[in-house]
Amino acid sequence: MSDFVDYVKIYCRSGKGGAGSRHFHREKFVPKGGPDGGDGGRGGHVILRGNRNYWTLIHLKYARHVFAGNGDPGGRSRSTGKDGEDKIIEVPCGTVIHDAVTGKFLCDITEDGQEHILLEGGKGGLGNWHFRSSTNQTPRYAQPGEQGIEKTIVLQLKILADVGLVGFPNVGKSTLLSVVSAAKPEIADYPFTTLVPNLGVVSYRDNLSFVMADIPGIIEGASEGKGLGLRFLRHIERNVILLFMIPADSADIKEEYRILLNELETYNPDLARKPRLLAITKSDMLDEELMEHMQAELPEDIQSVFISSVSGLGITTLKDMLWEEINRESNQLIELEHRPLFESSLSRNKDDGTDEEEEGDMDEVEILDKEDFFMDDDEHDDEDDFSQFEGVGWDS
Numbered sequence: 001m002s003d004f005v006d007y008v009k010i011y012c013r014s015g016k017g018g019a020g021s022r023h024f025h026r027e028k029f030v031p032k033g034g035p036d037g038g039d040g041g042r043g044g045h046v047i048l049r050g051n052r053n054y055w056t057l058i059h060l061k062y063a064r065h066v067f068a069g070n071g072d073p074g075g076r077s078r079s080t081g082k083d084g085e086d087k088i089i090e091v092p093c094g095t096v097i098h099d100a101v102t103g104k105f106l107c108d109i110t111e112d113g114q115e116h117i118l119l120e121g122g123k124g125g126l127g128n129w130h131f132r133s134s135t136n137q138t139p140r141y142a143q144p145g146e147q148g149i150e151k152t153i154v155l156q157l158k159i160l161a162d163v164g165l166v167g168f169p170n171v172g173k174s175t176l177l178s179v180v181s182a183a184k185p186e187i188a189d190y191p192f193t194t195l196v197p198n199l200g201v202v203s204y205r206d207n208l209s210f211v212m213a214d215i216p217g218i219i220e221g222a223s224e225g226k227g228l229g230l231r232f233l234r235h236i237e238r239n240v241i242l243l244f245m246i247p248a249d250s251a252d253i254k255e256e257y258r259i260l261l262n263e264l265e266t267y268n269p270d271l272a273r274k275p276r277l278l279a280i281t282k283s284d285m286l287d288e289e290l291m292e293h294m295q296a297e298l299p300e301d302i303q304s305v306f307i308s309s310v311s312g313l314g315i316t317t318l319k320d321m322l323w324e325e326i327n328r329e330s331n332q333l334i335e336l337e338h339r340p341l342f343e344s345s346l347s348r349n350k351d352d353g354t355d356e357e358e359e360g361d362m363d364e365v366e367i368l369d370k371e372d373f374f375m376d377d378d379e380h381d382d383e384d385d386f387s388q389f390e391g392v393g394w395d396s
């Protein structure tokens with residue numbers, strides 16, 4: 001199994017609140033000491049936290065269940081129960097979380113240390129001390145703790161890089177990454193050498209740098225599942241710029257460009273709207289004259305550059321062009337919308353065999369109305385409306 005895991009499904013449950021106590025004060029020479037039952041503790045939250053030390057979701061692959069602790073019940077002398085233990089799910093920066101049942105987008109963790117409370121723990125119940133009043137000085141009841149919430153979530157890693165390499169297999173994507181960064185991706189003269197994305201930090205002039213992501217090659221029909229399909233395209237969704245790569249010996253550069261663009265568009269129309277550049281790779285095979293001649297055959301709607309990772313031709317120019325695009329203010333502003341899970345997974349081919357069945361199930365679930373799903377929670381809210389007790393009796 002590969003170490004690169006970019007999709008996991010986890011069942012999470014927050015803790016139940018502790019029950020309030022129904023205790024009456026008992027002490028020598030203090031007859032009828034009155035109610036003194038304390039409140040229950042809050043149930044533990046399930047929290048997501050960004051951690052830049054993780055690169056993939058492999059550490060969560062077998063953590064299929066995450067349960068936060070329950071709150072302890074309240075005690076005598078108005079002592080409050082202990083809060084349940086919070087459970088923290090550490091995720092790499094760039095993780096997008098969806099509800100596995102409804103497909104709804106829940107949150108997006110992009111920064112180191114960023115925390116998001118995914119499921120709130122149940123509130124602790126109020127002890128009988130709260131319910132004392134002039135007309136009822138011996139309340140023999142206390143509130144139960146609120147139930148925890150459960151949810152199955154899908155975590156998807158969408159690598160955060162500045163530049164994403166897009167091209168057919170064997171066009172020299174990994175070779176370029178190995179030349180401009182310290183990354184050591186596998187390079188070989190056959191298609192589909194790269195099976196999982198590689199990241200590299202490209203150093204630029206004056207100690208500046210940007211991140212480049214090399215993803216497996218795309219072929220015509222990838223959107224229907226051919227080759228490795230389009231599942232890796234999620235990793236270029238957030239790149240500022242896409243670098244299309246077509247080899248100099250391609251039979252028809254324009255056609256190859258059209259196919260790539262079309263596959264991206266099928267996956268997510270937003271991708272086709274991203275800024276892009278075209279690199280004609282392996283240009284060490286061309287001479288000046290041939291390059292001039294080919295210039296006329298290049299697609300018109302895209303800026304292009306001839307490069308060679310072997311001779312170094314055009315590499316500096318390419319870096320300059322990429323750097324300029326990455327830092328163009330208008331490009332920074334393009335925010336990608338995280339669409340509901342199913343819309344995209346329906347058109348995408350299945351993930352690796354292990355998840356195939358589960359995903360199949362999910363595909364059949366219709367997206368239901370919000371009301372249908374959150375009805376239960378609303379009911380709880382009504383029950384736990386404590387405002388009616390405020391200012392009653394000895395409180396005031």
Ligand SMILES: Nc1nc2c(ncn2[C@@H]2O[C@H](COP(=O)(O)OP(=O)(O)OP(=O)(O)O)[C@@H](O)[C@H]2O)c(=O)[nH]1
Pocket residue numbers: 167168169170171172173174175176186187188189190191192193194195216217281282283284285307308309310311
């Ligand atoms: N002549 C020449 N050959 C190159 C150049 N760049 C890459 N190659 C060769 O092209 C072949 C494929 O290179 P890779 O970098 O593995 O291609 P890739 O696009 O990553 O391929 P996949 O990972 O299979 O999608 C290798 O044999 C490289 O040596 C170049 O600039 N000039």
Ligand SMILES: [Mg+2]
Pocket residue numbers: 173174175185186187193194214
């Ligand atoms: Mg490769």
